[in-house]
Amino acid sequence: MNKKYEKQQPTFYDIWVVSQAAAYLTNQACTISARNINDGVVRLQFNREVAYYARSIVRDVEEGMKTIDQGLKEIRREQKSLAVTGAECNTVIELKLEHHAA
Known part of the structure; x- marks a missing residue:
């Protein structure tokens, strides 16, 4: 996103x-939790x-409390956090499976 989004009220598309x-x-959360x-x-x-x-x-973006960029960055940060958490869980599960197989 560019600077113009920070100064304007968000549009329907935004x-x-x-x-x-x-x-x-x-x-993503549903997928990770299911696994x-x-x-x-x-x-x-x-x-x-x-x-x-x-x-x-x-809601914060709709009400102008956050810019579109801030909202998207926050969502992206949470997605990365969930991806790392999901990968860590998969590693623990794989280690447990290897331990039981041995």
Whole structure:
């Protein structure tokens, strides 16, 4: 994004872009939790928390509390964090499987 977005009220398209990024974040959380969280209640809570967080970013952009760039960067940062967490969980699971196979 460029500087013009920081000084203007977000357009419908801008809100859509941030909402789409938030939806991708929520989908990523669902995928990671399905692979790594066995307890259904805990999985549901995790997914709900990520969805609420993503929605709060969209709301902040809609209300002008955050710029579009800030909202997208925050979502991107959370996606990276989830990716790292998911990779760490997969490594732990693989190590446990190797240990049981030995």
